[in-house]
Amino acid sequence: MTFDQEAVLRAYARSAEDGHTALTELDQRSGDGDFGDNLRGGLRAAVARFDEGGTSAFGALGSVFLDEVGGTSGPLLGLLFSEIARALDGSDDPVAAFADGARAGLEAIQRVGEAQVGDRTLVDALSPAVDAAPSGLAAAARAASDGARHTAELRARMGRASYVGERAVGEPDPGAVGIAMLFRSAAAVAEPDVDVPALV
Template sequence: MIDQEAVLRRYAQAVEDAHAELTELDQRSGDGDFGDNLRGGLRKAVARFEAGGVSAFEALGEEFLDEVGGTSGPLLGLLFTEIAHALDGRDDDQAAAFGAGAKAGLAAIQRVGEAEVGDRTLVDALAPAVAAIPQGFAAAARAAKVGADHTAELRARMGRASYVGDRVKGEPDPGAVGIALLFWAAATVAEPKAEVDGPLGH
């Protein structure tokens, strides 16, 4: 059974460590608030979880849907909420449940945001992670990292980054990196003996 609290805390720490890099990446392609939004949302989710009454992913879903601004906040909130629903009451195959939640979250994000793989968004990391998670959390984390890294080669077709053209090439999309950090956190908790490199060297 995956320890949701451990994933939340490891994800929060990873984002704390990557905050400056996430901010710099978003300054090149957006309005520069992604690092602050992701870190702030995770801090609030930890506090909400510690207050009691909700699971770790329920806390994440609530805070990102209700409290985190920007384009990414509500989209991540959809993902976290779907994962929370899938994990609720499941103690048998947590990878399958997490994968089912992530798949439902991906569908919700694409329904709302209309992004596809190749548009240089968080979908470029989330879609391959969802495809790989039947092989386990480590496989999903590696796929998410590859997807996030690949966004450095893409021209943005969605959001603010689409207005800056090729200037963002050479650096990964911050939203995709944020997703890769989530799957890295889940893999290092669920499969601690697996060797999984995180994005941005984390």
């Protein structure tokens, strides 16, 4: 098993390009429709920052999403990426470090936003992924996808989607889908022989 954070960044950026239209349409039902643009734009900027040198792949992700990406989820994703970057720095077991960083990121997001599983937010994908990560990143990716898929059944209790009520029910939360895309990208690098179907 190998794990290269640069490869994860580039895989995640490709998935955001491929899923941009679907993410935008999902967010139009539950928010202001900017999530696809924010995720794709943030990942493009992070790739560019990484290519300039002087930072790790997840360090670039963390700084870009904290400093440059707007919307409700931009800073929250920045916290997640920054915690993953911190865990990966100098680690000789990057798969375990990625999982540890994701757990720290979940804790940071919940401290700031107070969302819990069942509130129809990115936490609904991130929390089960973190719980499944000790079994491998493919297991974490499947758990994230299942969690994101389940948000289609939930009425939002947090974030912008809470203002639109039943209108968002029936389709998954875009932030949760974005988390599933991250873990699917990580799994594709760490366990390339295991297929995790894409949500979008």
